[in-house]
Amino acid sequence: MSLVIKNLTKQYNKEKTGLSDYSITIEKGILGLLGPNGAGKSTLMKIIATISKPTRGTLFLDGQDIVNNPDYIRRIMGYLPQDFGVYPNLNAYEFLEYIAALKGVGGAGLRKRIDMLLEGVNLTADAKRPIGSYSGGMKQRIGIAQALLNDPKVLIFDEPTVGLDPEERVRFRQLISDLADDCIIILSSHIVSDIETIADEVAIMKNGMLLDKAIQPEIIGHVDGKVFETMLENSDLHAFKAKHLIINTTRQKEKTKVRYITKTPESETASTPVSATLEDAYLFLTHNNA
Amino acid sequence: MKYIYSIIKADYLQRTRSYAFLVTLAITVYVAYLFVPLPTANYTTLSMPGYKGAFNSAWVGYVSAMMTTIMLSLYGFFLINTGIKKDIDTEVGLIVATTPITNLGYLLSKMLSNFLVLLTILGITFVVSIAMFFVRGSGYPFIIGDFVVPYILFALPSLFFVSAMAIAAEVFLRDKLILQCIAFIFFFGVVIGGTKGLPDSNTTVLMDVFGVKTLTGSIKNQVNTQYHAHIDDISMGFIFSGHKKPYQTFVWNGVAFSNIFLLSRLLWLVCGLAVVYLSSFFFHRFDFKQAVRSKKIKNKETDGQLKEAVVYKEPATISLKALPKLVPDYGIVPFIKTELLLLIRKGSKWLWLVIAGIWVGMIFAPLDIAYGIMLPVIWFLQVTRWSELATKEKTNQLHYFTYSSYKPLQRMLPAQILAGVIVAVVLALPIIVRCGIAQNNYAVFNIINGAIFIVLLAICLGIVSGGKKLYEILFFMITYALVEKLFIADYLGAVPHNSHIMYIAIILGLNTFLAITSFTVRNHQARHL
Incomplete structure (x- = not known):
């Protein structure tokens, strides 16, 4: 199973471009999408989810053109949008039955499947309450449950961990990993650690363009040997920031521990080389392509 | 200042x-x-x-x-x-x-x-x-x-x-x-x-x-x-x-x-x-909604916590392979069921009591009053329900799901229209039955035609304007004018007309126009989020 995207462009108006000549091939497994706000992640996901038409370009899923034949992917897709809502007067069962109808699935096993999904997202105890009374995290969990309702072969998660507590985030990551053998999973997040933990491949986007797509070690390879840590006087921090790409700072009394990227570390400061991470590479790539 | x-x-x-x-x-x-x-x-x-x-x-x-x-x-x-x-x-x-x-x-x-x-x-x-x-x-x-x-x-x-x-x-x-x-x-x-x-x-x-x-x-x-x-x-x-x-x-x-x-x-x-x-x-x-909601939640959470204290267990892991298999079901009956549920649950219970009172009243009131005044009023009382028929997905940000569903135009929209019409017809039943008994088929047809019109108007204005207000105001003005016996506002045949055929043709024509507009505009919207 593969999703082939070629020369995709989404032009909202003369000034605003969502995607620009974007090409990517997505195979089974988890693809993590990283990019700053406005990079085009949600636009890409909406186009794949068939709720937005590209201005130009093609999308083929297993050879089927899903721009002109959206129902082909709709039957096998699970989609969790970033800002989705619910019908507040329905309870979890009624809502999921409704979503099942939307997805065109039913049968004797539906109720049991809903039970198991609710149990899986830890909502069984609240399943008969109106969803309008749920907390943000609970709504997010019912969003995850609905995405899995129809045996999806393509799963699209746009910022799925927003609102989840740390424990639920861990459970979600585990769930996604378990699903990856049989599905194409596209996952966008601002939380790099979420992507780092589970994504087989990572695509970094900016300004509607694809900066790089590769397995994590290759992405991290961009900054291998370039990441350092040093201790600075607080007063020197400002000048240091002007010269280097700062990844992180940690205040420690009068001094600040600084993690930064450079080809040539400051000789006058005692900089220590450290192992590069996906976050380092992401910041390096998006900063260098400003 | x-x-x-x-x-x-x-x-x-x-x-x-x-x-x-x-x-x-x-x-x-x-x-x-x-x-x-x-x-x-x-x-x-x-x-x-x-x-x-x-x-x-x-x-x-x-x-x-x-x-x-x-x-x-x-x-x-x-x-x-x-x-x-x-x-x-x-x-x-x-x-x-x-x-x-x-x-x-x-x-x-x-x-x-x-x-x-x-x-x-x-x-x-x-x-x-x-x-x-x-x-x-x-x-x-x-x-x-x-x-x-x-x-x-x-x-x-x-x-x-x-x-x-x-x-x-x-x-x-x-x-x-x-x-x-x-x-x-x-x-x-x-x-x-x-x-x-x-x-x-x-x-x-x-x-x-x-x-x-x-x-x-x-x-x-x-x-x-x-x-x-x-x-x-x-x-x-x-x-x-x-x-x-x-x-x-x-x-x-x-x-x-x-x-x-x-x-x-x-x-x-x-x-x-x-x-x-x-x-x-x-x-x-802005403490009102919060207060009511938190009160409800508090009560229910207390119940929930008591239950959880007894039966709490570690959440199960989900394996797609272990989940029961489903079969394709592309019918619209589940949608109609949900739409009806949403229509019924919308609004407060006291309003349903008022509606029930008028409904019973329509059985016994003189037919001209029941048909010319009570029916437009009982339908107008559905204004906030019908005005939401085609706008609630967007209002509740559920349109991501509905627009990306399988054949939304062929299944969702007809279900919304049908649910609205079912409510209208059920509310008009006393008049329909009385006119039927009196063998006034013209009136029966007009009421059903009118029910379709008023629901399609809600759907069409909701889809085109993206909001509820336009329909709510227009429906109010139509009802007001109809109760005042203004023939131009008569969408359900309650006022005498010179030509029956012409009147039916006009309402049917309007219904066709509203339906075509609704489907065309929603078709565009569903692919241009």
């Missing part, structure tokens, strides 16, 4: 920057064009049997100002009575609640924003009325004062007071839209009907918020003096004469305002401020 200005400005821009408001303005232009018909037209807006006013600037200016005042006061209320609700829905209210702004400051800014919205519409009718005077040029000189004075003295204080009433309605009746409608219509009826029956006196002038009595009194005096007639009653509203009757033309040069009338205008402005001031003591400051 500066922050109040900023709130008014933001609120005004938020409300007016919508497609629905643009459509409202377009309708306003058309309605304003109809406000002052030529004496030769087959309808009047200010009716005295046998007499019509000459088309001079006083007649055009005053009559258009008065018609605008009355119509805009009535339907304008429904346009502006969700200013606070919007802040609740968007949760902007929670931010407002944490700021130093006082209740009075907030409500005052909302009221002034209401007023500005109405003023925008008023401004358009003012310009159109002047344009109409020149377009229909009747040879009389143009006097600008004949336009400016009535708009200032009749319309401004009335709309100011209506803006304040909308605030009071939102504060005291919160989100009970239907109850707000009933309360305002009651108030409107009392003011219009009450002052009409009162003798001419200073007290009457003071009580007349819209100034109708003063205007009609002046016109009545002119006719009675000029023709030695004994006109007692002047009716206002769109009144069709059907065929042209002989009439005499009188020349009327406007109202000579008394000091007590001018004082009354000031009084209603002060009353508007007083209403807002009083409301500020009862304003929930």
Whole structure:
């Protein structure tokens, strides 16, 4: 199973471009999408989810053109949008039955499947309450449950961990990993650690363009040997920031521990080389392509 | 004061920057064009049997100002009575609640924003009325004062007071839209009907918020003096004469305002401020929804926690392979079921009690009253349900799911239409059965055709405008006109028509147009998020 995207462009108006000549091939497994706000992640996901038409370009899923034949992917897709809502007067069962109808699935096993999904997202105890009374995290969990309702072969998660507590985030990551053998999973997040933990491949986007797509070690390879840590006087921090790409700072009394990227570390400061991470590479790539 | 200005400005821009408001303005232009018909037209807006006013600037200016005042006061209320609700829905209210702004400051800014919205519409009718005077040029000189004075003295204080009433309605009746409608219509009826029956006196002038009595009194005096007639009653509203009757033309040069009338205008402005001031003591400051919700949650959570304490276990892991297999099911029955559930659960239970009462009443009431009054009313009570039929996905941000579902256009939209029609037909059952027993198949067909029309209108306006207001206002105006037996508003065959075939064809034609428009526009929307 593969999703082939070629020369995709989404032009909202003369000034605003969502995607620009974007090409990517997505195979089974988890693809993590990283990019700053406005990079085009949600636009890409909406186009794949068939709720937005590209201005130009093609999308083929297993050879089927899903721009002109959206129902082909709709039957096998699970989609969790970033800002989705619910019908507040329905309870979890009624809502999921409704979503099942939307997805065109039913049968004797539906109720049991809903039970198991609710149990899986830890909502069984609240399943008969109106969803309008749920907390943000609970709504997010019912969003995850609905995405899995129809045996999806393509799963699209746009910022799925927003609102989840740390424990639920861990459970979600585990769930996604378990699903990856049989599905194409596209996952966008601002939380790099979420992507780092589970994504087989990572695509970094900016300004509607694809900066790089590769397995994590290759992405991290961009900054291998370039990441350092040093201790600075607080007063020197400002000048240091002007010269280097700062990844992180940690205040420690009068001094600040600084993690930064450079080809040539400051000789006058005692900089220590450290192992590069996906976050380092992401910041390096998006900063260098400003 | 500066922050109040900023709130008014933001609120005004938020409300007016919508497609629905643009459509409202377009309708306003058309309605304003109809406000002052030529004496030769087959309808009047200010009716005295046998007499019509000459088309001079006083007649055009005053009559258009008065018609605008009355119509805009009535339907304008429904346009502006969700200013606070919007802040609740968007949760902007929670931010407002944490700021130093006082209740009075907030409500005052909302009221002034209401007023500005109405003023925008008023401004358009003012310009159109002047344009109409020149377009229909009747040879009389143009006097600008004949336009400016009535708009200032009749319309401004009335709309100011209506803006304040909308605030009071939102504060005291919160989100009970239907109850707000009933309360305002009651108030409107009392003011219009009450002052009409009162003798001419200073007290009457003071009580007349819209100034109708003063205007009609002046016109009545002119006719009675000029023709030695004994006109007692002047009716206002769109009144069709059907065929042209002989009439005499009188020349009327406007109202000579008394000091007590001018004082009354000031009084209603002060009353508007007083209403807002009083409301500020009862304003929930956005704690209402939270309080109710947290109370409910608290009770239920307590129950839930008790249960969880006994049966808590580690959440199961999900394996897609282990989940029961499902079969394809592309039918629309589950949608209809959900749509019906949503329709039934929308609104409060007391409203269903009222509806049940009217429904039972339709079994026993004389058929003409049940058909001509009770049926339009019981259907109008569904206004907030039907207006949501095609807008609720967007409002609840569920459109991501519905638009990306399998064949949404062929399954979702028909289900929404069918659910709405089922509700309408069930509510009309007593009339349908009675007409059926009387073998009046024409009426049965018309009621079902009308049910489809009113639901399709909700769907179409919801899809095209993206909001509920346009339909709610239009439905209110249609119902009001229908109860008043205005044949042009008769969508369910309750008023006699000259040609049965033509009438059925018109409604069927409208239904087809609404259906095609709905499907076409939704088809575009579903792929262009």
